[in-house]
Amino acid sequence: xxxxxxxxxxxxxxxxxxxxxxxxxxxxxxxxxxxxxxxxxxxxxxxxxxxxxxxxxxxxxxxxxxxxxxxxxxxxxxxxxxxxxxxxxxxxxxxxxxxxxxxxxxxxxxxxxxxxxxxxxxxxxxxxxxxxxxxxxxxxxxxxxxxxxxxxxxxxxxxxxxxxxxxx
Amino acid sequence: xxxxxxxxxxxxxxxxxxxxxxxxxxxxxxxxxxxxxxxxxxxxxxxxxxxxxxxxxxxxxxxxxxxxxxxxxxxxxxxxxxxxxxxxxxxxxxxxxxxxxxxxxxxxxxxxxxxxxxxxxxxxxxxxxxxxxxxxxxxxxxxxxxxxxxxxxxxxxxxxxxxxxxxxxxxxxxxxxxxxxxxxxxxxxxxxxxxxxxxxxxxxxxxxxxxxxxxxxxxxxxxxxxxxxxxxxxxxxxxxxxxxxxxxxxxxxxxxxxxxxxxxxxxxxxxxxxxxxxxxxxxxxxxxxxxxxxxxxxxxxxxxxxxxxxxxxxxxxxxxxxx
Numbered sequence: 001x002x003x004x005x006x007x008x009x010x011x012x013x014x015x016x017x018x019x020x021x022x023x024x025x026x027x028x029x030x031x032x033x034x035x036x037x038x039x040x041x042x043x044x045x046x047x048x049x050x051x052x053x054x055x056x057x058x059x060x061x062x063x064x065x066x067x068x069x070x071x072x073x074x075x076x077x078x079x080x081x082x083x084x085x086x087x088x089x090x091x092x093x094x095x096x097x098x099x100x101x102x103x104x105x106x107x108x109x110x111x112x113x114x115x116x117x118x119x120x121x122x123x124x125x126x127x128x129x130x131x132x133x134x135x136x137x138x139x140x141x142x143x144x145x146x147x148x149x150x151x152x153x154x155x156x157x158x159x160x161x162x163x164x165x166x167x168x
Numbered sequence: 169x170x171x172x173x174x175x176x177x178x179x180x181x182x183x184x185x186x187x188x189x190x191x192x193x194x195x196x197x198x199x200x201x202x203x204x205x206x207x208x209x210x211x212x213x214x215x216x217x218x219x220x221x222x223x224x225x226x227x228x229x230x231x232x233x234x235x236x237x238x239x240x241x242x243x244x245x246x247x248x249x250x251x252x253x254x255x256x257x258x259x260x261x262x263x264x265x266x267x268x269x270x271x272x273x274x275x276x277x278x279x280x281x282x283x284x285x286x287x288x289x290x291x292x293x294x295x296x297x298x299x300x301x302x303x304x305x306x307x308x309x310x311x312x313x314x315x316x317x318x319x320x321x322x323x324x325x326x327x328x329x330x331x332x333x334x335x336x337x338x339x340x341x342x343x344x345x346x347x348x349x350x351x352x353x354x355x356x357x358x359x360x361x362x363x364x365x366x367x368x369x370x371x372x373x374x375x376x377x378x379x380x381x382x383x384x385x386x387x388x389x390x391x392x393x394x395x396x397x398x399x400x401x402x403x404x405x406x407x408x409x410x411x412x413x414x415x416x417x418x419x420x421x422x423x424x425x426x427x428x429x430x431x432x433x434x435x436x437x438x439x440x441x442x443x444x445x446x447x448x449x450x451x452x453x454x455x456x457x458x459x460x461x462x463x464x465x466x467x468x469x470x471x472x473x474x475x476x477x478x479x480x481x482x483x484x485x486x487x488x489x490x491x
Contacts, residue, residue: 033481036362037474044367048391056394060387064454067380068371151363152356159352 007091008166019089028089035082039154041075043147046114050140053121053133062132066122072114093161103153110146113139172232175225179310182222182258183303185215190296197293202272202283206443209269209284212296213442216262217434220403221427223255227414239313247309249332254302255407261295263400266442267393268292273446275386305329336411343412351412358405364398365473367391369437376449376458376466385452392441399434420486426479433472440465 010016019028045068052060087094094100121127121136189211196204226248233239268284275282309329311318343350368391375383410417417423440446440462449462458466 029482029485033478036359036477036481039359040362040366040370040474040477043363044370047363047367048371051391051394057387057390059390060383061454064380064382067382071371071374147363148360151359155356155359156352158355159348 004166007095010088010091011166013088015085016088016091019085028086031082031085031089034078035086038075038078038082039151042072042079043075043151045069045071045075046143046147049117050143053117053136053140055133062129063122063125066118069118069122076111090165092163092166094157096163097157097161099153099156099160103150103157106146106149106153110143110150113143113146117143172225172229174221175229178218178222178225180307182215182219182254183307185211185218186258186296186300186303189215190300193293193296197289205284206269206272209265209272209292210438210443212265212292213262213269213438214435216258216265217431217438219255219258219262220407221431223251223407224410224414224418224427226251227410227418231418233313243309243313245333245336246326246329247306247313248336249334250302250306250309250326250329251332252335252411253328253332254299254306257295257299257302259400259403259407261292261299263396264288264291264295266396266438269438269442270392270396272444273392273442273450274389275447275450302328339408339411343408351409354405354408358402358409361398361400361402361405362477364401365395366477368393368395368398369441369473370470372441373466373470377463377470378457381457382454384454385456385458386450389441389446389450392437395437396442399437416487417483420483422479422482422486426476426483429472429476429479433469433476436465436469436472440469 018024019031022028049065049068051057052062052065117136117139120139121132127135189208192204192211193208195201196208230244230248233244234241268288271282271284271288273282305326305328308318309326343354371380372385372388372391374380375385375388449458452458
C-alpha cells in the first residue's frame with residue numbers, strides 16, 4: 001500500500017467523513033474549538049512561566065509555578081487527540097502541505113525546551129530564585145519564540161494547503 | 169426584531185456614556201476623589217465594550233436602508249466614517265482607562281492605596297476629549313440620515329466623517345485585497361491575543377477557584393495588564409476582520425453571541441479584577457482560600473473566555489452549512 005492509498009482509505013473512512021461533513025454541532029468545529037482551547041492552555045501557561053523567568057511579576061515565587069505544568073500537559077494531550085481527529089478528517093490537506101511538517105518540528109523542539117526548563121529550573125531544589133532565573137533565561141526566550149512559531153505555522157495551515165482532499 | 173433595531177438600541181449609549189464619563193472624570197480630577205475616578209474609568213471601559221456591537225450593528229442597519237428610497241447612502245457613509253474614528257479612539261481610551269483602573273485594584277504598600285500613574289490619567293483625559301468630539305460628530309451625522317429636519321440649509325456632510333469614510337475602503341483594500349498574507353497574519357495575532365487572555369486571566373481565575381493554592385494572588389494579578397493587552401490586540405484585529413468582510417459577520421449568529429459574551433466577560437474583568445473590589449483577594453497568600461463568591465466570579469470569567477474561543481471558532485461553520 002502506498003502512502004497515497006493510505007491517505008485515500010483514511011479519507012473514505014466513516015469517521016473521516018463524519019468529522020468533515022456532518023452538520024452536527026459536535027463534529028469538525030467542536031474539535032477545532034477544543035484544539036484552540038488546548039493551545040490556549042499549553043501555550044498560555046508556558047507564557048506565564050516564561051514571563052516570570054524573564055522577570056515579570058518578580059514577587060511571584062518561582063518554584064510553586066511548576067504546578068502550571070499540569071495545565072501545559074493537559075492542554076498538550078488535548079492537542080494530540082484533537083489534532084489526530086483533524087488529521088483523520090483532512091489527511092491529504094495536511095500531509096501534502098510542507099507547513100504541517102514545519103509545525104510538527106517546531107512542536108518537537110518547543111516540547112524539548114519546555115522539558116529542559118522543567119528539569120533545569122524547577123527540578124533542582126538547591127537553586128535560589130536568582131539562580132533559577134539565570135539558568136532559565138535563554139530557554140524562556142526560546143520557548144516564547146518556538147510557541148509563537150508553532151501557533152503561526154498552525155494558523156497558516158488554513159491558508160497554505162494545495163489539495164483539500166484526495167480527489168483534488 | 170430586525171438587526172437594524174439593535175443599532176437603534178445601542179447607538180445612543182456610547183455617545184451619552186462618553187460625555188457622562190468625561191464630565192465625571194473632570195470632576196474626579198478637580199475634587200481628587202478616588203471613588204469618582206474609578207467610576208469614570210470603569211464607565212469608559214464599559215462604553216469601549218458597548219461601542220463594539222454599536223458600531224457593528226450599524227452595518228446591518230445600512231443593509232436595511234439599501235433598499236429604501238429617500239435615504240442618502242452618502243450620509244450613511246459619512247456617518248460610518250465618523251463612527252469608525254469615534255470607535256478607534258474609544259477603544260484606545262478604554263484600554264488606558266482599564267489599565268488605570270487596574271492600579272486601583274492592587275493591594276498597595278502598607279495602608280496606602282495604589283493609584284494610576286499620572287501619564288495614564290493624562291492619556292485617558294486626552295483620548296476621552298478627542299473621543300467625545302468624534303462621538304458628537306458620529307451622533308450628528310447619524311441623525312442626519314433619518315432626520316433631515318436637523319440639517320441646516322445645504323450643509324455639507326461633516327469633513328471628519330468624510331475623512332473617516334475614506335478609511336473604510338482603505339482598510340478593506342489592505343485587509344482583503346492587497347496581499348493574501350494580511351488576513352492570515354491578523355488571524356495569527358488574534359490567536360496571540362487569545363493566548364495572552366487565557367494565560368494571564370485564566371491562571372488567576374484558576375488560583376482563585378482553588379487550584380495552585382501555593383501561589384500568592386497579588387503577584388499573579390500583576391499579569392492582568394497582559395490580559396488587557398490581549399483583549400486590546402483582539403479588539404483591533406477583530407475590528408479589522410469585520411471591516412474587511414462585514415457581510416460575513418453581520419448576520420452570523422455565532423458572531424453575535426460572541427460579541428455579547430465579550431461585553432459580559434469584559435465587564436466582569438473590569439468590575440472584579442480592575443477595581444478596588446479586588447483588594448481583599450490581593451491579600452490572599454500561599455495556601456489561603458478565596459471566598460465562595462470570588463470563586464463563582466472566577467469560574468464564570470473562565471467559562472466566558474473559553475466560550476468566546478468556541479464561539480469564535482464556530483463563526484465560519486455558519487457560512488459552510490447555510491450557503
